[in-house]
Amino acid sequence: MHEILIEEKILARNNEIAAANRQALSERGIYAVNLVSSPGAGKTSLIESMTRHLKDQSISFAVVEGDLEGDFDAKRVEKHGVPALQITTGRACHLDAHLIEHSLPWVLKHEGLKLLIIENVGNMVCPAEYDLGEDSMITVMSTAEGDDKPLKYPAIFAASEVLVINKTDLAPYTDFDIRKARENALKVNPYLKIFEASCRTGDGVKEFAAYIAKLAITKRSLKNT
Amino acid sequence: MHEILIEEKILARNNEIAAANRQALSERGIYAVNLVSSPGAGKTSLIESMTRHLKDQSISFAVVEGDLEGDFDAKRVEKHGVPALQITTGRACHLDAHLIEHSLPWVLKHEGLKLLIIENVGNMVCPAEYDLGEDSMITVMSTAEGDDKPLKYPAIFAASEVLVINKTDLAPYTDFDIRKARENALKVNPYLKIFEASCRTGDGVKEFAAYIAKLAITKRSLKNT
Numbered sequence: 001m002h003e004i005l006i007e008e009k010i011l012a013r014n015n016e017i018a019a020a021n022r023q024a025l026s027e028r029g030i031y032a033v034n035l036v037s038s039p040g041a042g043k044t045s046l047i048e049s050m051t052r053h054l055k056d057q058s059i060s061f062a063v064v065e066g067d068l069e070g071d072f073d074a075k076r077v078e079k080h081g082v083p084a085l086q087i088t089t090g091r092a093c094h095l096d097a098h099l100i101e102h103s104l105p106w107v108l109k110h111e112g113l114k115l116l117i118i119e120n121v122g123n124m125v126c127p128a129e130y131d132l133g134e135d136s137m138i139t140v141m142s143t144a145e146g147d148d149k150p151l152k153y154p155a156i157f158a159a160s161e162v163l164v165i166n167k168t169d170l171a172p173y174t175d176f177d178i179r180k181a182r183e184n185a186l187k188v189n190p191y192l193k194i195f196e197a198s199c200r201t202g203d204g205v206k207e208f209a210a211y212i213a214k215l216a217i218t219k220r221s222l223k224n225t
Numbered sequence: 226m227h228e229i230l231i232e233e234k235i236l237a238r239n240n241e242i243a244a245a246n247r248q249a250l251s252e253r254g255i256y257a258v259n260l261v262s263s264p265g266a267g268k269t270s271l272i273e274s275m276t277r278h279l280k281d282q283s284i285s286f287a288v289v290e291g292d293l294e295g296d297f298d299a300k301r302v303e304k305h306g307v308p309a310l311q312i313t314t315g316r317a318c319h320l321d322a323h324l325i326e327h328s329l330p331w332v333l334k335h336e337g338l339k340l341l342i343i344e345n346v347g348n349m350v351c352p353a354e355y356d357l358g359e360d361s362m363i364t365v366m367s368t369a370e371g372d373d374k375p376l377k378y379p380a381i382f383a384a385s386e387v388l389v390i391n392k393t394d395l396a397p398y399t400d401f402d403i404r405k406a407r408e409n410a411l412k413v414n415p416y417l418k419i420f421e422a423s424c425r426t427g428d429g430v431k432e433f434a435a436y437i438a439k440l441a442i443t444k445r446s447l448k449n450t
Contacts, residue, residue, distance in 0.1 A: 006231060039263040039378060056277025067377050068350065089342060091380065093318065093350035122378070124264045125293065125318035144369030145265025152292050152346070153264060155316065171367060173395055175409045201356060 005216040011193045014130055017097035021133025022208040024104055025116065029223035032116040033215035034095075034132050035142035036156060038149075039122030044073045045199035046208075047117055051080040052116070053209035056170070059216055061115035068094040073119060083110060097133055115216040128155035135219065136161040144173040147181035156172050157188040164208060170197040195221060239355055242322035246341055246358025250341065252259040254448035256441035257341040259320075259357050261381060262365035263374075264347030264372050267391040268300045270424035271365060271433075272342055276305040276432035279340070290322040298344060308335060309408035319351040322358055340441040351379040360444065362385040374407035375413045382413040387420070388435060394423040431433055 027034050035043045047063060054061055063084040065073040073084035085106050087099050100118065107116055117136060120127045127137075138140035139151050139160040143166055150157045157163065163185050165178060178196065185192050196212070248258050260268045272288060279286055288309040290298040299311035310331050312324050325343065332341055344360060345352045352362075364385040366374050369392055375382045382388065388410050390403060403421065410417050420436070422429035 038265060038347060039374055040399060042260055043412070069379055070376055072373055072377060091350075091354070093348065121350070123318065123348060123350060125346070126351075127315075129316070141267070142369060144392065146305060148297055149264055152297060167369065170395060170398055173398055173400055 003200055007188070011129060015098045018131035018133040020103065021097055021100050022135075025133060026219075026223070028108060028134050029220040030107070030113050030116050031170070032118065032132075032134040033135035033212065034118045034120060034127070034137045035136060036120045036122045036124070036127045036196050037122060037142075037162070038145060041122070041140045041142040041145065043122070043140050044076055046164065046205070047077055047082075047119065047123060047164060048080055048143040049083055049197075049199040049205045050212070051201065053116040053206050053212055055082070057193075057210070058196050059114050059213045060110070060112050061117060061154060061216075062107055062110050062113055064100065064107065064116065064118045066099070066121045069090075070122065072097065078141065089121055093121055093123045094130050095120050095132055096130045100132045109188040114220055115212065118138065124153040126155050128159040134180055135215070136204070138162040138164060140164045141165050141181070142167040145176070147177050147184060150178040150181070150184040152186045157185055158190065160189065162193045162211075165194065165196045167198060168203060169200045230373050236354060239322045242326050243336075243356035243358040246322055246325050246408070247360075249333070251357060251448070253333060253338070254445040255332070255338050255432070256437075256444040257343065257357075257359040258437065259343045259345060259352070259359035259362045260365060261345045261349075261352045261362060262367075263349045263370060266347070266365045266367040266370065267424055268344050268365050269278070269361060270421065271389065271391060271430070272307075272344065273301055273305055274427065274430045275437070276307055278370055278431050279438055282435070282438040282442075282444070283361075284336050284339050284438045285335070286342060287332055287335050287338055288324065289332065289341065289343045291344060291346045293346065314346055316344055318348045318419075319355050320345050320357055321355045324404040328348065339445055340437065342357040347382050349378040351375070353384045358442070359404075363387040363389060363412045365389045365391050366406070367392040368401040368403065370400055372409060375406070375409040376433045379413045382417065384411055385414065385417065387418045387436075388417065390421045392423060392425075393421050393428060394425045
């Protein structure tokens with residue numbers, strides 16, 4: 001019972017900080033997404049692939065990267081001329097609102113920012129429980145992972161607004177059934193907006209980027225009315 | 226500080242139970258492996274593919290499956306005539322020694338068992354810290370995941386005795402560099418024994434199964450001397 005009580009307190013405190021983060025980002029008209037997936041599903045590649053499309057739509061954005069160690073992902077993103085901040089979590093298997101709170105001074109110093117992409121630690125379990133203050137959580141799953149993932153890791157699919165089925169170029173070489181993956185995901189969360197994408201071929205990335213751009217523009221315009 | 230103290234206490238208690246599990250399994254001459262990976266790296270497929278080879282070597286084995294929900298994996302394994310017990314962890318992102326302790330009566334009721342394969346929850350972070358009482362931890366990573374994974378999730382590679390680079394059949398369609406993945410893994414843990422396998426083509430599975438069989442036979446013979 002003690003363990004559960006402590007966990008509830010930690011989550012309650014996390015939610016308070018997340019609400020403050022959300023408020024701070026909203027006041028500046030910045031749309032925030034929390035990108036989650038298992039390790040290696042292609043979150044960083046997706047960000048890299050989206051860059052050109054977001055720039056085409058004049059969406060100025062920054063990236064906060066969460067990893068246990070190293071700054072590999074931040075460096076990859078920066079190569080595309082996108083500002084990126086690396087957070088290392090050490091032994092923690094997810095980002096939390098407190099870590100994002102500490103990144104906000106860096107985020108907010110960028111003038112005219114319309115979008116903040118937070119790339120969480122690769123983990124299909126714990127990030128589902130930790131609100132960061134984002135506007136939407138986006139789960140990425142790859143066709144190399146198995147189409148039963150939504151049924152085996154339901155919490156993260158239930159907590160997400162958007163699902164990107166990534167690496168569609170690999171589907172012909174795996175047993176992954178995209179139709180079945182969609183069905184399984186919608187069983188867990190009937191409100192999921194689902195995209196299919198391949199960062200290698202570029203298929204579907206433009207459509208996904210356009211969707212995110214639209215959300216960011218809508219938030220900005222709501223703020224200005 | 227409180228949080229850390231509580232975590233230390235939880236881990237200390239876990240280690241005590243793990244030691245008791247190890248003792249109970251050793252008394253029966255059962256070799257135990259803890260199979261860890263990110264979701265969808267192919268742990269269950271690897272178990273399925275190994276079955277024939279382990280049977281060829283007269284290795285009687287059972288499987289304990291860890292998942293958040295459902296019994297998909299236990300059912301897959303049982304189809305091959307292998308006894309399988311499903312543990313569902315609910316919101317917990319890893320198995321722990323206590324959960325395995327509860328599965329031991331089921332494990333030990335199987336006469337002549339030489340090998341216990343524990344398939345952990347798909348997660349590259351937390352399972353590294355929770356000893357289950359196994360003889361060796363085996364990390365599975367797939368060529369669809371990125372060859373930098375050992376550097377980004379070092380704890381799990383450091384805690385493992387064996388690494389299986391799985392889905393080698395997909396490598397030609399990805400940017401995954403097997404040589405680089407090996408280098409990165411050995412940077413984190415120079416003692417890692419590394420196998421390459423493809424459950425689709427069967428390449429390398431026999432060699433990996435033979436290695437595990439040998440460990441199980443050695444443990445059994447040590448017990449009998």
